Amino acid sequence: MTTAGAPKEREPLLVVNGLGAGYGGMPALRNVSLEVRRAEIVALVGSNGAGKTTLLRALSRVIPCTGTISFNNDDLVAKTPDEAFATGLVQVPEGRQLFDRMTVADNLLMGAYRRRDRAAVANDLDRMYTLFPRLGERRTQLAGSMSGGEQQMCAMARGLMARPQLLMIDEMSLGLAPVVVEQLMDVLVEIRKQDVTVLLVEQDIHLALSLADRGYVMDTGSIARSGAAKDLIDDPAVREAYLGLA
């Protein structure tokens, strides 16, 4: 129990209470409550269509929602997507969404688009090349020409260039080889050490829970189970919820 004890003492960074959201009158999220504490890795798992991406979109303030979202003791519900981003809530979108015909370096610099501290940005760029040596080797290559794993690294590094307080990664492992996913997981552990909090949104329940401190399991628009990742991983009810058998 090395990780389970420590996060309890940490103060919460993101507190969501009774969140609801939907598309054109169809509710996609109902009464979702969750909490992410500083420097935690929290997994949000669930099958396709469980509402994970909708939750991310609500948090990023791209879609309207009801309930409360407190981030860094700031009320997010009243904010625009731009303002939410400015508070340090940064998303690495599903499918990576890189600027395919731009170089790796340009992609990373786009992550820092809103930052004016040029020296610190240059510094962070070097830090990314240390964190992801492959990106360093390919910094002048077009992002779209790299392998899927390298593209995911590029997307994560771009997110980190925004100096996030909370990095929300949507489907990091989708379509990647297990050996590549392992490298990415090592990086997540490394960036957590640098005090970045991570919300990992995954269909791969085992992968996400094996890495996270705590987890939330979503099923048809609400939270079905939550707790320490170690407990969830062995919980038969989680498997049922995940498989939609509940």
Place this chain on the structure above:
Amino acid sequence: MDLLAQVLINGVLLGGLYAVMALGLALVWGVLNIVNLAHGAFIMLGAYLAWHLYTYLGIDPFLGLPLTAIIMFCVGYALQRGLLNLVVRAPMFNTLLITFGLEVVLTYLAQLAFSADFRTINPPYAGNGIALGPLVVPLARLMAFGVAAVLTVGVWIFLLRTRLGRAIRATAQNLVAARLYGVEPRHLYAVTFGIGIGLAGAAGSLYGTVSQINPYIGATLTAKCFAISIIGGLDNPLGVLVGGLVLGLIESLTVLYVGATFGDVASFGILVLVLIVRPSGLLGKTA
């Protein structure tokens, strides 16, 4: 032989001017997906602006060029912010209609304001040339070519190396991701369109020094800019430079060997050929 060499010189110099004319059109097309049918009309307005600055204030068209470009940038920014942001992601047909309407309005406003008379900007050095043996390099055209080359390379460096240029490219490639990282598209679109119109203004100043201007030159110029953008591809400004040179040379050679009335036939013939053989432009990547 001397005649051929002279025609080649003229063609290259004309091509440089063509390139800077098309640069703004290609930029706006590539980033905003708006084929601006009023682009030639903005070149016409830039030419009149330079003509007024020269005739009434005595400002040399080359020295007045930055002023013309800045004024036209402001016009472009305001137009995009107030009008064209309505059609940025709209179907192509809407953007064609609205920019066609703009071209008609601008042309007739110009006719009311400036009359239909032909004008030329004639600085004292207009007739001068540099002798190279039996050949003559016309000075005004050479200067226009120089400015055009500097502007083209300048835009290229701006897009490649600056924070704003990077954001413009990023928005063109992936709007969703650009928004995710804090790009404000409405402002960025307006800046892009402003740059496009500013370049049209600069091109107009240059055009006025080497050719006659009247309120109706816009439509033909738009068509040429369109052809150059297609030939060069929309991916980078150097493509436009190549497209401009190709068009300038072909027109000059056709006029020499086939006849003066066939210049446009040749340039649009090449356009069709490029569309058939290399649809993404001469420098474009074959997708």
